[in-house]
Amino acid sequence: MKYLVTSIKGGVGKSSIALNLAAHSGSQYITNDITTSAIEEVIQIPINKKRIPAELTKLENTVFDLGALSSLLDPKIAHAASFCDVVIIPTRTDPRSIAATIKTHQLIKDAGKPIVIIINHFKDNKKHDAARSQLLNALGKVPILAIRETTLFDRVSGDGIEWFLNIQNVKGLYMLQRTAEAHSVVYDRITAIGRRGQ
Ligand SMILES: Nc1ncnc2c1ncn2[C@@H]1O[C@H](COP(=O)(O)OP(=O)(O)OP(=O)(O)O)[C@@H](O)[C@H]1O
Ligand SMILES: [Mg+2]
DSSP states (O other): EEEEEEEESSSSSHHHHHHHHHHTOOOOEEEOOOOOOOTOOOOOOOOSSOOOOOOHHHHEEEEEEEESSSOOEEEEEEEEHHHEEEEEEOOOHHEEEEEEHHHHHHHGGGGGGEEEEEEEEEEHHHHHHHHHHHHHHOSSSSSEEEEEOOHHHHHHHHHHHHHHHTTGTTTOOOOHHHHHHHHHHHHHHHHHHHHHHO
């Protein structure tokens, strides 16, 4: 399975979701973000490259975390959308994020790939529900999943992918284990949507 996580908006949780999805699905994590932390397993694509290098397009199991450089899509994003099985657009619930998510969806949909939106990083269910209806109004029937505000992502970026994979063995972290289970359900649903499109 080849996943593409993208948005023209910064700070919506692309890297957090992409890293955890890669860990969950045993995929290689690949990004165009030069500020990514020193996690060893990361492959970074230089900013000046217009296309995803051929050897990376051939890998079986990959998660591409591709942020935009401006309100224009990085050309690598369109290239990745052409060979990935499913596109994931994380969004927050504020108006600018929703507008950027709608724009990203419009830019990426020509690739003809299944697109999943994740409403991410919210505490208030009302905000989630409002964001969801705005997105459905603007985009029609699109799969929308949710990931609440959590300390899990901080733990993964601090302690690494291995930690996420072993979370079920960590004692005394009952709530985080529950969160990891909820995230796994989200990642499995994305994978199922990607398989259906293949
Ligand atoms: N569900 C969440 N709960 C709590 N914190 C979150 C959640 N999602 C993201 N964050 C935090 O929000 C910040 C931005 O997330 P992240 O770096 O994943 O976004 P991004 O879209 O990759 O940003 P950029 O565009 O800068 O690459 C990080 O500090 C991350 O830990
Ligand atoms: Mg990022």
